[in-house]
């Protein structure tokens with residue numbers, strides 16, 4: 268089954284929804300805000316675009332979705348006021364996989380726009396929103412149509428479960444005790460996916476455009492270090508117990524693997540560098 272056809276965070280606003288269970292991801296957005304603000308304000312100061320297209324890739328649904336983009340728009344507005352410039356028009360492109368609860372985002376837009384108008388005052392915007400369903404491991408936007416690409420906690424999701432995980436028994440992801448073939452298979456998939464991601468964005472961004480990506484990663488260069496997969500390891504333990512209790516079949520549990528890879532900073536850098544050399 269294709270990951271991009273089935274993967275989605277829980278929609279709505281119920282107890283088990285992503286909206287109610289995404290405070291860690293919100294913290295990530297908040298902690299990295301200065302970096303994103305600096306990147307978008309530099310972009311604005313260097314190019315003064317009359318209209319500014321911002322894409323949030325893997326935006327999900329819930330309070331984080333509009334939080335990230337509102338901070339970006341407010342950062343530009345602050346600078347353009349200081350400089351005494353007329354506001355650019357903003358186009359905000361919200362991307363996620365087709366199973367995402369886009370309706371929940373669309374329903375919240377009117378209230379959000381009203382809040383933004385109050386916060387930014389007259390003379391700012393307008394801000395046009397669009398939902399863009401599809402996988403970011405492919406082209407999503409017109410050539411040279413984006414000024415700023417943002418993505419938080421999305422790019423560690425792989426496009427598919429790597430091939431060659433037959434020996435990953437008893438685990439649902441890459442863990443300390445995974446055989447080297449499993450570790451290699453995960454890294455290979457991340458290399459392919461992230462390279463494709465960069466290639467697609469390089470086609471979509473305007474010259475001088477910027478991109479800020481928050482990726483769950485690990486500090487250690489050792490791919491099987493505990494920090495990469497602690498949460499999934501806990502889930503593996505729970506699943507294994509369910510197998511012992513006969514609640515799920517062992518074969519099913521063994522064939523289930525999560526399409527997530529947490530790269531090290533060096534791994535990310537080396538793929539970025541490879542793409543830079545390839546496309547210059």
Ligand SMILES: C[S@@+](CC[C@H](N)C(=O)[O-])C[C@H]1O[C@@H](n2cnc3c(N)ncnc32)[C@H](O)[C@@H]1O
Nearest residue numbers: 292325326327331363364402403419420421424
């Ligand atoms: C952990 S959520 C992060 C959501 C939001 N950016 C935040 O910070 O709260 C990751 C999101 O990435 C989306 N995602 C995963 N793979 C994707 C892909 N190939 N293309 C587009 N979105 C994807 C998931 O559907 C999910 O909504």
